[in-house]
Amino acid sequence: xxxxxxxxxxxxxxxxxxxxxxxxxxxxxxxxxxxxxxxxxxxxxxxxxxxxxxxxxxxxxxxxxxxxxxxxxxxxxxxxxxxxxxxxxxxxxxxxxxxxxxxxxxxxxxxxxxxxxxxxxxxxxxxxxxxxxxxxxxxxxxxxxxxxxxxxxxxxxxxxxxxxxxxxxxxxxxxxxxxxxxxxxxxxxxxxxxxxxxxxxxxxxxxxxxxxxxxxxxxxxxxxxxxxxxxxxxxxxxxxxxxxxxxxxxxxxxxxxxxxxxx
Amino acid sequence: xxxxxxxxxxxxxxxxxxxxxxxxxxxxxxxxxxxxxxxxxxxxxxxxxxxxxxxxxxxxxxxxxxxxxxxxxxxxxxxxxxxxxxxxxxxxxxxxxxxxxxxxxxxxxxxxxxxxxxxxxxxxxxxxxxxxxxxxxxxxxxxxxxxxxxxxxxxxxxxxxxxxxxxxxxxxxxxxxxxxxxxxxxxxxxxxxxxxxxxxxxxxxxxxxxxxxxxxxxxxxxxxxxxxxxxxxxxxxxxxxxxxxxxxxxxxxxxxxxxxxxxxxxxxxxx
Numbered sequence: 001x002x003x004x005x006x007x008x009x010x011x012x013x014x015x016x017x018x019x020x021x022x023x024x025x026x027x028x029x030x031x032x033x034x035x036x037x038x039x040x041x042x043x044x045x046x047x048x049x050x051x052x053x054x055x056x057x058x059x060x061x062x063x064x065x066x067x068x069x070x071x072x073x074x075x076x077x078x079x080x081x082x083x084x085x086x087x088x089x090x091x092x093x094x095x096x097x098x099x100x101x102x103x104x105x106x107x108x109x110x111x112x113x114x115x116x117x118x119x120x121x122x123x124x125x126x127x128x129x130x131x132x133x134x135x136x137x138x139x140x141x142x143x144x145x146x147x148x149x150x151x152x153x154x155x156x157x158x159x160x161x162x163x164x165x166x167x168x169x170x171x172x173x174x175x176x177x178x179x180x181x182x183x184x185x186x187x188x189x190x191x192x193x194x195x196x197x198x199x200x201x202x203x204x205x206x207x208x209x210x211x212x213x214x215x216x217x218x219x220x221x222x223x224x225x226x227x228x229x230x231x232x233x234x235x236x237x238x239x240x241x242x243x244x245x246x247x248x249x250x251x252x253x254x255x256x257x258x259x260x261x262x263x
Numbered sequence: 264x265x266x267x268x269x270x271x272x273x274x275x276x277x278x279x280x281x282x283x284x285x286x287x288x289x290x291x292x293x294x295x296x297x298x299x300x301x302x303x304x305x306x307x308x309x310x311x312x313x314x315x316x317x318x319x320x321x322x323x324x325x326x327x328x329x330x331x332x333x334x335x336x337x338x339x340x341x342x343x344x345x346x347x348x349x350x351x352x353x354x355x356x357x358x359x360x361x362x363x364x365x366x367x368x369x370x371x372x373x374x375x376x377x378x379x380x381x382x383x384x385x386x387x388x389x390x391x392x393x394x395x396x397x398x399x400x401x402x403x404x405x406x407x408x409x410x411x412x413x414x415x416x417x418x419x420x421x422x423x424x425x426x427x428x429x430x431x432x433x434x435x436x437x438x439x440x441x442x443x444x445x446x447x448x449x450x451x452x453x454x455x456x457x458x459x460x461x462x463x464x465x466x467x468x469x470x471x472x473x474x475x476x477x478x479x480x481x482x483x484x485x486x487x488x489x490x491x492x493x494x495x496x497x498x499x500x501x502x503x504x505x506x507x508x509x510x511x512x513x514x515x516x517x518x519x520x521x522x523x524x525x526x527x528x529x530x531x532x533x534x
Contacts, residue, residue: 061334111382125364128360128361128364129357129358129359130362130363132323132357132361132362132369133357135321135323135350135354136321136350136353136354137351137375137378137423138347138348138349138350138351138354138375138376138378138379139374139375139378140347144378194449
């Protein structure tokens with residue numbers, strides 16, 4: 001009986017701590033939103049972060065997008081050809097990327113490349129007392145450190161997702177048309193006919209914006225809340241990648257259900 | 264002189280100050296007065312809550328009980344904008360220097376000036392060069408923090424701390440881990456800047472010899488309490504065994520060499 005009570009006590013304690021953490025994360029987000037107006041006139045701070053958060057992530061997104069598109073082209077062809085529907089390869093590749101794979105994989109890769117770097121950078125600023133130093137100089141770290149990184153992630157994610165999808169379609173084209181012999185005109189015309197601007201492209205963009213906010217929020221929050229030790233920063237960096245992956249996959253299901261129905 | 268003379272104007276006053284972290288009591292009802300224009304040092308072994316005192320003065324932490332008054336204002340009662348207004352009059356030199364690693368030495372010193380004033384670039388340049396000249400690092404203005412030695416980083420941090428001509432500067436363990444020449448340089452800078460700029464300086468340190476030379480008043484803390492206070496001469500002549508152990512670096516005394524444990528013989532025979 002005592003062991004069972006202890007078990008429930010532990011579950012309760014963990015749930016309470018998680019709830020408190022979630023509450024702190026939301027207060028953090030509100031403070032970040034509150035600091036955004038102060039970026040007006042401080043564009044160089046945002047531009048510097050756009051480079052380190054966005055531009056530096058282009059390479060991994062470009063390579064991943066291209067290879068995912070190539071695999072989709074190959075796998076799609078082997079399935080579609082059984083039904084004599086290989087001409088629909090362009091449609092399949094484009095819809096898969098624009099609706100799902102583009103936003104989701106970009107967000108997960110973004111967490112691994114840019115999110116982890118954001119967490120480590122902010123965490124190390126805490127370890128080396130740069131954030132407390134800023135506070136004591138009466139400079140709000142939310143205005144100087146958090147808000148520029150948050151807005152850079154918010155802007156970068158949809159652009160990176162668009163790049164991922166575009167290069168994925170090119171990858172699918174290279175394999176589908178170039179290697180396995182799908183008709184060139186059919187590949188593009190099927191895509192043009194079946195991909196809807198609002199239902200497919202815009203819904204994908206909305207997803208990537210939501211994932212961008214969530215991935216950057218988790219990254220900057222974990223950095224800011226990191227225990228200021230080497231181990232603390234390492235754990236925070238891991239949490240960023242894991243929590244972002246869970247959050248993105250969970251949100252993707254909810255957004256897909258809302259956008260495309262089926263439930 | 265065992266007490267700070269009551270006629271002296273106080274800049275900081277701490278009364279019955281308590282601070283706990285979880286169940287751990289860090290400060291247990293301390294009273295500390297910091298007079299204007301003087302160098303006051305809070306001494307004590309590691310882990311006695313010295314740095315916590317600085318964090319309470321700057322409003323980074325809120326006391327569990329008691330109060331911290333700076334310039335007659337209770338720090339814990341200030342809202343964010345009032346606290347930031349007060350902090351603009353404070354400077355702090357962190358143990359690590361806490362320089363912004365992505366900015367050059369020049370930009371680090373210019374940072375608070377750029378953030379809080381609308382001065383033209385030419386004037387910012389002149390002000391930064393004057394501050395860097397004062398700490399002897401004008402020639403290092405283009406270096407990045409990663410290219411500086413530990414002592415140089417602290418001198419840049421000191422230049423940054425006084426960039427806005429604050430009323431008080433706090434030093435967190437300014438001598439720890441430095442070579443004798445750097446210690447001498449930092450000692451000279453603390454005393455000279457305090458007197459020439461009319462500052463009030465608060466040091467937190469456990470380097471007895473160094474702080475005894477440059478401080479006007481000393482507070483010795485142990486176990487979250489102030490165990491002795493006064494001028495360096497008064498402390499040298501203190502009959503408190505704890506103060507004598509601390510000042511003379513004796514390995515055993517009221518602060519025990521052994522971490523509390525059961526008797527060795529009992530432990531050896533218990534298995």
